[in-house]
Amino acid sequence: MLAPFVKVGGHQFILLNILTREFVFFGIPFWPNDFYLVALLFLTGVITIVLFTATLGRIWCGWLCPQTVFMEMIFRKIEWMIEGGPKEQAQRRNGPWTFDRAWRAIVKIVVFAALSFGIANVFLSYVISSDRLLSYVVDGPLAHLELFVGLVFFTFVFFMVFYRFREQACLIACPYGRYMSALVDENTVAVTYDYKRGESRSKWTKADTASRKQHGDGRVQRAAGAGDCVDCHQCVTVCPTGIDIRNGIQLECVNCTACIDACDEVMDKVGMDRGLIRYSSLNAVEHGTSQVFTRRIKAYLAVWCVFILAVGVLFATRSDLDVVLLRQPRSTWTVMKEGTANFYALNIINKTSEDLPYELIVVSPTGYEIKPLNLPPQVKAEQKMEGRLIIIRTARSGRTGDETLQLVLRSRGTVLRTFETTFIGPRE
Ligand code: SF4
Ligand code: SF4
Known part of the structure; x- marks a missing residue:
């Protein structure tokens, strides 16, 4: 909220x-x-x-x-x-x-x-x-x-x-509810009615009241053959989806536990143990034991661990800076008065909370200059900067043909990224 x-x-x-x-x-x-x-x-x-x-x-x-x-x-x-x-x-x-x-x-x-x-x-x-x-x-x-x-x-x-x-x-x-039936099995812990203890259900009788008085220890032994469910329908009355949990786990059950509370209250009133409806599994009710780590759960757990690990690694290695330098599409070289020029687009995403001043230079070979076209001098905090630049091979360098350039992006003297690009130029 x-x-x-x-x-x-x-x-x-x-x-x-x-x-x-x-x-x-x-x-x-x-x-x-x-x-x-x-x-x-x-x-x-x-x-x-x-x-x-x-x-x-x-x-x-x-x-x-x-x-x-x-x-x-x-x-x-x-x-x-x-x-x-x-x-x-x-x-x-x-x-x-x-x-x-x-x-x-x-x-x-x-x-x-x-x-x-x-x-x-x-x-x-x-x-x-x-x-x-x-x-x-x-x-x-x-x-x-x-x-x-x-x-x-x-x-x-x-x-x-x-x-x-x-x-x-x-x-x-x-x-989500539609997938539930595909995900639960007899070992899944859910709101469950203990039918072994509760059946056969029958209304609370005078004989039961008499029995309660006789024992006087808070525990009641109901008439022979009668289960602990007194068929009061309280669990059905309080159920927001209107189901009878005594019929088993159902698609409509949203695990709100209202029926558990209602039944516990009834059990308290009649003097029987709480938990006729409780968090349990079908296997636990039927056989008294339940296996939590089944092969299926182990498989889900393994996949889950892989994903958690992947998320952790990707988060830890997530960069604060994304830089993309791309040759302008469908362009080769142009002759300018300073020399031969190639056009590039530069995109920088600064994910940090501080403004980032930067400079882009050609470190090798010599004889190259970078001329910004519409590049701002810094990338604002948590902003994306898009601009264009020209790499110029100066006429006095005497270089010809295509060449591989090494470039670095620096900020306050620290090298942030290194790039390689192929400069395209005439052979002579
Ligand atoms: S509230 Fe408990 S005793 Fe009453 S009908 Fe439901 S299961 Fe039976
Ligand atoms: S009361 Fe809640 S937990 Fe119980 S059967 Fe209904 S939806 Fe499920």
Whole structure:
């Protein structure tokens, strides 16, 4: 949430401007020619999610996905403050429209809309930068009407997601859930109902109450043949996607753990051990043991390590300076009054936070000069400089024909780059 408003070394902590291809991750700016690093980071993120899903189920959905985090940590908590818990809400929903129901509904809409507007602004600041967003706010909406219309549209989308669609958005729009069935297996740790302990399910009976009194140690032995599930449906009632986890792991489960909490509460009330629904794997429930490092997980881990290593190495060796010297396309040589000339284009990207004065000279062979055409004397901090120059073989050098030149780019006496280029000239 705060990432666009945090600055590191003068840069926004995270900026994802797809339109202008400006990317900043953790305060490090990436230029278009660093795009391979951005792509690699993205792929590493995907492989990380695959690895974690195969081992820990939909941990992303339950704990990291912005939709779930906003929904569970902010919107649902506010909803509960305004309208009460799920039971109270259901009672109100099924009852008539009263003043009490109306004011709560209006307050909820206003608060949800305001929060959605705030979230849309935060998302926009990821794209256009928080500085630009603040300047647009100062200018007023009419000065940037198109952007404001987009902002209102996304506010409406967020509002509908949090107010109406909620986890349905995960089922309808999110591609990740679709891949889940391909990634999980019987060793994946996920929210799981212990059917061995819970079945056969049956309602809590008078005999069970009597049994609880008899034992008096907090543990209850239900009637013969009855499992620990008292078939209260609490796990189904609290489930945001409306599934019954007792039917096994399902595509719709977003790992929010609401059913775990609800069932633990029921177990506490009836005096049985918690954990009838818990984080576990199918193998652990069935056989009491589960293998975490299966061959498949080891393979994912190996690929993940390779990617992490590659990202680390490429980051460590990433240059602060990109220099490209290219002969002007489709050009050969020209005769000028100073001598024979070849035209070049010079591009320098200065990724550092300091201005970079520079000079380009021909170190070998002798008899050559460089004449800048429109080259500024320095490259500004975090800027790209594009310009043209002429390499001239002086008439007095007496050299002829094509020659290989050695050039260096220096800054404050330090050699930054060396180049080789072939100078093209007449044979005599
Ligand atoms: S909350 Fe627990 S006891 Fe109640 S139905 Fe679900 S699994 Fe059974
Ligand atoms: S309540 Fe349980 S079954 Fe429903 S989505 Fe959350 S974790 Fe999955």
